[in-house]
Amino acid sequence: MDLASAVKNNEVVDGHSTRGWELVQALPGKLRTNVSEFPGKIKKLGQGDPRRIVHSFKVGLAITLVSLFYYFDPLYVGFGSSAIWAVLTVVVVFEFSVGATLGKGLNRGLATFLAGTLGFGAHHLATLPGEKVQPILLGLFVFFLATTVSFIRFFPRMKARYDYGLVIFILTFCLISVSGYRDEEVLEMAHKRVSTILIGGFTALSVCIFICPVWAGEDLHNLAANNIEKLANFLEGFGDEYFKKSGDRESNKASLQGYKSILNSKQTEESLANFARWEPRHGQFKFRHPWKQYLKIGSLTRQCAYRVEALNGYLNSDVQAPPEIHGKIQEACIKMSSESGKALQEIASAIRKMTPPSSDCPYIRKSKNTANSLKSLLKTGWCKDIDLLETVAVATIASLLLDVLSSIEKISESIHELASLAHFNSVEPDVANGKPRLNQQGQVQSSSNSVDLPHHRVITIE
Amino acid sequence: MDLASAVKNNEVVDGHSTRGWELVQALPGKLRTNVSEFPGKIKKLGQGDPRRIVHSFKVGLAITLVSLFYYFDPLYVGFGSSAIWAVLTVVVVFEFSVGATLGKGLNRGLATFLAGTLGFGAHHLATLPGEKVQPILLGLFVFFLATTVSFIRFFPRMKARYDYGLVIFILTFCLISVSGYRDEEVLEMAHKRVSTILIGGFTALSVCIFICPVWAGEDLHNLAANNIEKLANFLEGFGDEYFKKSGDRESNKASLQGYKSILNSKQTEESLANFARWEPRHGQFKFRHPWKQYLKIGSLTRQCAYRVEALNGYLNSDVQAPPEIHGKIQEACIKMSSESGKALQEIASAIRKMTPPSSDCPYIRKSKNTANSLKSLLKTGWCKDIDLLETVAVATIASLLLDVLSSIEKISESIHELASLAHFNSVEPDVANGKPRLNQQGQVQSSSNSVDLPHHRVITIE
Numbered sequence: 001m002d003l004a005s006a007v008k009n010n011e012v013v014d015g016h017s018t019r020g021w022e023l024v025q026a027l028p029g030k031l032r033t034n035v036s037e038f039p040g041k042i043k044k045l046g047q048g049d050p051r052r053i054v055h056s057f058k059v060g061l062a063i064t065l066v067s068l069f070y071y072f073d074p075l076y077v078g079f080g081s082s083a084i085w086a087v088l089t090v091v092v093v094f095e096f097s098v099g100a101t102l103g104k105g106l107n108r109g110l111a112t113f114l115a116g117t118l119g120f121g122a123h124h125l126a127t128l129p130g131e132k133v134q135p136i137l138l139g140l141f142v143f144f145l146a147t148t149v150s151f152i153r154f155f156p157r158m159k160a161r162y163d164y165g166l167v168i169f170i171l172t173f174c175l176i177s178v179s180g181y182r183d184e185e186v187l188e189m190a191h192k193r194v195s196t197i198l199i200g201g202f203t204a205l206s207v208c209i210f211i212c213p214v215w216a217g218e219d220l221h222n223l224a225a226n227n228i229e230k231l232a233n234f235l236e237g238f239g240d241e242y243f244k245k246s247g248d249r250e251s252n253k254a255s256l257q258g259y260k261s262i263l264n265s266k267q268t269e270e271s272l273a274n275f276a277r278w279e280p281r282h283g284q285f286k287f288r289h290p291w292k293q294y295l296k297i298g299s300l301t302r303q304c305a306y307r308v309e310a311l312n313g314y315l316n317s318d319v320q321a322p323p324e325i326h327g328k329i330q331e332a333c334i335k336m337s338s339e340s341g342k343a344l345q346e347i348a349s350a351i352r353k354m355t356p357p358s359s360d361c362p363y364i365r366k367s368k369n370t371a372n373s374l375k376s377l378l379k380t381g382w383c384k385d386i387d388l389l390e391t392v393a394v395a396t397i398a399s400l401l402l403d404v405l406s407s408i409e410k411i412s413e414s415i416h417e418l419a420s421l422a423h424f425n426s427v428e429p430d431v432a433n434g435k436p437r438l439n440q441q442g443q444v445q446s447s448s449n450s451v452d453l454p455h456h457r458v459i460t461i462e
Numbered sequence: 463m464d465l466a467s468a469v470k471n472n473e474v475v476d477g478h479s480t481r482g483w484e485l486v487q488a489l490p491g492k493l494r495t496n497v498s499e500f501p502g503k504i505k506k507l508g509q510g511d512p513r514r515i516v517h518s519f520k521v522g523l524a525i526t527l528v529s530l531f532y533y534f535d536p537l538y539v540g541f542g543s544s545a546i547w548a549v550l551t552v553v554v555v556f557e558f559s560v561g562a563t564l565g566k567g568l569n570r571g572l573a574t575f576l577a578g579t580l581g582f583g584a585h586h587l588a589t590l591p592g593e594k595v596q597p598i599l600l601g602l603f604v605f606f607l608a609t610t611v612s613f614i615r616f617f618p619r620m621k622a623r624y625d626y627g628l629v630i631f632i633l634t635f636c637l638i639s640v641s642g643y644r645d646e647e648v649l650e651m652a653h654k655r656v657s658t659i660l661i662g663g664f665t666a667l668s669v670c671i672f673i674c675p676v677w678a679g680e681d682l683h684n685l686a687a688n689n690i691e692k693l694a695n696f697l698e699g700f701g702d703e704y705f706k707k708s709g710d711r712e713s714n715k716a717s718l719q720g721y722k723s724i725l726n727s728k729q730t731e732e733s734l735a736n737f738a739r740w741e742p743r744h745g746q747f748k749f750r751h752p753w754k755q756y757l758k759i760g761s762l763t764r765q766c767a768y769r770v771e772a773l774n775g776y777l778n779s780d781v782q783a784p785p786e787i788h789g790k791i792q793e794a795c796i797k798m799s800s801e802s803g804k805a806l807q808e809i810a811s812a813i814r815k816m817t818p819p820s821s822d823c824p825y826i827r828k829s830k831n832t833a834n835s836l837k838s839l840l841k842t843g844w845c846k847d848i849d850l851l852e853t854v855a856v857a858t859i860a861s862l863l864l865d866v867l868s869s870i871e872k873i874s875e876s877i878h879e880l881a882s883l884a885h886f887n888s889v890e891p892d893v894a895n896g897k898p899r900l901n902q903q904g905q906v907q908s909s910s911n912s913v914d915l916p917h918h919r920v921i922t923i924e
Contacts, residue, residue, distance in 0.1 A: 060609030
């Protein structure tokens with residue numbers, strides 16, 4: 001399609017005929033490459049997330065069901081063009097995750113109902129003054145409503161949650177208010193429309209929820225854990241990779257690059273959080289699970305990832321510190337890096353298991369101790385004719401690792417808040433303290449963060 | 463709406479009645495706050511980008527035009543429900559930028575045409591074997607097509623450019639193939655549908671293009687320049703801010719934070735580039751302007767922003783280097799930072815003016831010289847009982863500034879490539895060399911980057 005449009009477009013532009021001809025000559029080759037690569041791409045896409053294949057079959061099933069329902073329905077001939085609204089609803093509303101489908105369905109349903117009522121009122125109002133004024137009044141109504149609602153779509157909060165509903169609102173209002181029908185006809189049409197939309201909406205929702213559902217909330221939860229794990233993998237490998245330079249370096253380096261995807265994860269997280277808020281309780285997630293907290297966790301994870309990105313730059317740099325400096329700082333850096341990694345692994349696994357992370361993580365403690373000894377090591381008199389430039393690399397790495405550590409503490413804190421807000425249950429009784437821990441441990445442990453919780457909640461629901 | 467749904471939802475969940483009651487009590491207060499804040503928000507939104515207000519009026523105008531056209535059209539009663547497709551097309555297709563509107567319109571038009579043809583064929587084919595087999599065949603067709611196209615929507619390249627077209631393709635195919643009409647009726651319906659969609663599409667496009675058009679390409683171009691300028695502002699202010707600590711620090715610091723938006727600009731850039739590719743030539747942008755190059759520039763700008771983010775961390779840190787170290791490195795760092803900033807300002811202004819940046823930027827040269835002297839300064843024997851920890855901060859800043867400089871060189875290179883690909887014209891003749899420069903200077907200057915340009919282009923068009 002790209003090439004075809006490129007070729008077509010080329011005719012429009014003058015002075016590019018040579019390039020156009022080369023384009024045409026390149027076409028069969030490009031086409032062949034595309035066709036031969038296609039099965040591989042399909043396989044890769046399916047393996048990347050097998051739920052995509054299931055989703056495609058679900059869409060096929062829902063559309064076939066509703067199409068055939070209308071095909072066999074004895075009312076069909078009478079319903080006529082209204083029946084298409086059921087098919088249209090399924091096609092437009094069916095999304096990958098339950099939250100997105102529910103959000104679109106509710107938006108569509110509510111907007112159609114509200115705009116229908118308002119449109120009916122406007123239609124009725126415009127008929128009162130007489131036939132001459134009617135079109136002017138109708139035009140004014142439509143113009144005013146379309147302009148206002150179009151502007152409202154720019155509000156970030158409206159855009160995130162109700163964008164689709166606002167479009168449908170304009171659409172339905174125009175259709176109803178401008179329709180040339182009499183009031184009774186409008187009501188009859190509305191009745192047909194609503195019933196077909198309900199049938200379409202319920203078909204889409206049922207197939208989406210009851211056949212291998214994909215929950216946006218679960219995806220968001222796993223994304224948080226995955227991203228923290230990616231950072232952990234980098235940190236666990238970084239110390240050895242930088243200081244020891246052992247093994248197949250290129251492949252080692254490549255295996256550490258998983259964290260890169262975190263840098264641009266903001267929009268994915270935001271849309272998942274928006275979808276998740278439409279979802280009913282599922283699995284371990286209660287209704288009104290604190291999805292917003294995941295955005296906070298995500299933002300702290302990205303902060304940490306920016307620092308990791310800076311660390312990563314040193315894996316490729318050529319500046320090497322002299323061995324005597326390496327020797328002194330090396331051990332501390334390797335230890336800090338790997339202990340930080342382990343701390344993150346523990347946090348990630350706590351998220352996965354939905355248990356509150358231990359408030360006194362041994363890895364963070366060890367990492368902090370190492371940080372302190374690293375600091376005092378750096379403070380020790382360095383009476384040598386040292387080359388600062390060569391020292392800078394190692395010193396910067398040490399400093400970045402200290403930053404990473406403080407990032408990790410912030411992440412850990414935000415997970416504690418999550419555990420408290422979402423009432424994560426501790427699964428392992430801690431007998432070491434001589435008494436079993438409280439069940440809703442998270443809430444108790446980080447109570448300093450959650451004063452006035454219900455009130456706080458009222459504020460954060462937006 | 464949020465609170466209303468929160469309250470409604472609350473009834474569904476058991477055991478949250480207390481919280482629900484508090485929610486209800488908080489409702490009037492929250493409502494009052496929202497209402498009182500509303501005018502301020504509208505003003506802010508409108509001032510942030512006045513084109514939003516214009517856009518809202520344009521939407522209102524287009525919808526009113528097409529609604530009234532159908533209201534007055536003598537064919538309207540005959541057209542009946544087909545007329546709504548014109549309104550529907552305007553509402554759904556009208557987007558903020560010309561590129562997005564054109565993309566959606568072309569997607570819709572092409573998909574409707576293709577799917578209509580295919581659906582008509584399927585409908586005809588299914589009637590051949592007899593009435594009993596027909597619904598089975600139709601069901602199979604619909605299932606197969608909906609499943610396949612739903613899967614194709616997952617391909618990133620298809621998703622980016624043809625997502626809307628694919629949805630419309632499924633929709634139209636189902637509507638046509640499952641319709642209970644006879645072949646002649648289908649043809650008549652198709653004729654009506656196509657004509658109304660064309661009327662709606664042309665109305666939307668005309669209003670979008672001829673009344674204060676918003677070009678996605680221009681926005682992308684300006685975004686690139688703006689982002690580079692934001693980095694420049696940070697770098698120009700950073701040296702003074704960190705080393706001199708003068709003036710009202712908090713407000714100074716706040717004024718440097720503009721670059722933060724760059725960190726998450728990837729998706730905005732990608733969608734603008736996708737829209738821009740649908741746009742015809744406008745202003746200084748020729749058809750087939752190398753929009754993809756902007757993504758490369760954007761990614762390099764983000765790389766630089768990650769480093770700036772690391773630098774920014776030091777503005778808030780408490781660790782202060784001892785004055786004797788400050789004194790030595792300070793001057794070099796301040797100079798490097800401000801010269802880097804000036805270099806970026808020059809690059810940004812070259813983008814804005816669409817002239818090739820000078821191949822030998824004096825600021826980059828000065829910055830490089832300072833970098834060299836900084837390096838030799840760091841190499842000089844530091845035989846003192848220095849505290850490495852305190853030195854680390856300053857040393858890290860120096861090292862980060864060196865990284866920033868190499869980032870800037872890459873950005874500059876990518877702008878040269880852009881100038882060459884887009885044939886930027888030099889506006890100032892360079893008489894210092896004794897002869898005027900070639901007009902299409904960019905192409906000549908960076909010819910090393912653009913060997914086999916036409917061929918290269920064929921490869922990059924995707």
